[in-house]
Amino acid sequence: MKSKNMSIYTIKKHEKEGLLLLNEQGKEVSALDILRVAEPHRVFAFDGQMGAGKTTFIKKLCEEMGTMDVVNSPTFAIVNVYDVEQPYQGEVYHFDCYRLKDIREAMDFGAEEYLYSGNYCFIEWPEMIAPLLPEDTVRVKITPMADGDRRLEIG
Numbered sequence: 001m002k003s004k005n006m007s008i009y010t011i012k013k014h015e016k017e018g019l020l021l022l023n024e025q026g027k028e029v030s031a032l033d034i035l036r037v038a039e040p041h042r043v044f045a046f047d048g049q050m051g052a053g054k055t056t057f058i059k060k061l062c063e064e065m066g067t068m069d070v071v072n073s074p075t076f077a078i079v080n081v082y083d084v085e086q087p088y089q090g091e092v093y094h095f096d097c098y099r100l101k102d103i104r105e106a107m108d109f110g111a112e113e114y115l116y117s118g119n120y121c122f123i124e125w126p127e128m129i130a131p132l133l134p135e136d137t138v139r140v141k142i143t144p145m146a147d148g149d150r151r152l153e154i155g
Contacts, residue, residue, distance in 0.1 A: 006155030007037045011057060013148065019060045021152070031061045034154050035088075035120075038138040043115055045126035045133060048142035053150050055096075057142060058122045062092055065120075073124075075099060078109060084120075093121045097128035106132060 009029070010022045023029050038044070046054040059071040066085030073096050074080040080094045093114045100106055106129045115121055115134060126133060141153040 006153055007034070009033075009152040009154075011053065011142070011150040011152055019056065021060075031057070031064045034061070034138075034140065034152075035065075037154055041136050041138045042118060043121045043123070043134050043137045044140050045123050045137050046140045046142065047126065049144070052142045052144055054124045054142055057150075057152070058094055058124070061122065062094070065092060067092065078105075079111075079114060088120065091117075091119050093117070093119060095121065095123040095126075095129075097123065097125040100125075100128045103129060103131055 008024050010026075012020045012022060014020050019031070021029050021031050021033065023033070034044075046058065048054050055073045062069075062071045062082050062084065065088045067082040069082040071082060071094070072080070074094055075096045075098060078096060078099065082092045082094065084090060084092050095111070095114075097106065111129055111132055115132060123129070123133075126137070139155060141151075143151040143153075145151055
């Protein structure tokens with residue numbers, strides 16, 4: 001997504017409530033807010049170092065989208081498919097491209113079909129399939145901060 005406006009959030013871990021997402025004003029918002037900010041785009045590329053919280057945030061996002069499926073890292077499967085409820089009715093594709101050796105492997109499992117399906121796609125390690133990503137892919141960067149929180153930048 002090419003946008004002059006970047007949205008910045010803070011992800012905090014809360015003992016009882018799990019992850020909390022705070023906007024720039026410090027107000028708690030839904031993880032679904034990133035979908036609203038990026039509407040109508042459906043492909044999200046999550047950048048961040050190992051352990052930054054990409055999978056954890058995608059899990060929270062899918063749960064808020066209404067999936068009853070177990071959301072976990074598709075490290076070995078490369079892509080997991082989750083069914084979601086209204087208003088996001090359909091499937092969500094969760095990619096973990098860390099183990100791909102080259103772009104041919106992504107093409108072999110049909111990555112382009114997923115990416116251009118019109119369904120939501122959440123991609124970890126997107127640099128591995130960069131040439132296949134739609135031009136309007138939403139970039140989401142997660143950065144660990146010294147206090148244990150995470151900075152989430154969407155733009």
